[in-house]
Amino acid sequence: MECKKIQEIIAADYIDGELNEKLKGQVQVHLSACNQCRALEMSLRRIAVEPFKNLKETRPPDSVWERIKENIVAEESRRKESIFVYLKDYLRPLFNIPNPVFATIAIAVFVITASVVMSLGSQMRMNSYFQEQEEFLSSLEANTGDSSMGGSAGLGTVIEEYFL
Secondary structure, three states: OOHHHHHHHHHHHHOOOOOOHHHHHHHHHHHHHOHHHHHHHHHHHHHHHHHHHOOOOOOOOHHHHHHHHHHHHHHHHHHHHOHHHHHHHHHHHHHOOOHHHHHHHHHHHHHHHHHHHHHHHHHHHHHHHHHHHHHHHHHHHHHHOOOOOOOOOOOOOHHHHHHO
């Protein structure tokens, strides 16, 4: 094996004792022949392994574990409460909008809504105007006595003569 590959294996698994026997044997054969890789292995042992050999195992107080268990149970019960609560908690970061952005969006929605309402009002006024004009023309037609415009009665316009 190449030194580069051996050095990766030494840094990753050999120092920790996590290699299978076959690969461990290959690394040991290489280390017996290569001074550079052997120096790396000794250096890593001195820096990464030796300082931790004499440490005592410490355990956190039981109260820490109790709080962790309580939080896990509370989280599980909260998720079981309702899918909507879970969705709300899950989607909250997506809708965490700063106040200026929220205000801008609210103003834009207001402007769009106002313009739609105003255009509908304008459309209703136009419909009302056309209805008035239609009623006016109908009343003119009713006053002439001939609703078919086919007789001699009419307003005497060029367009009426065209259709006669």
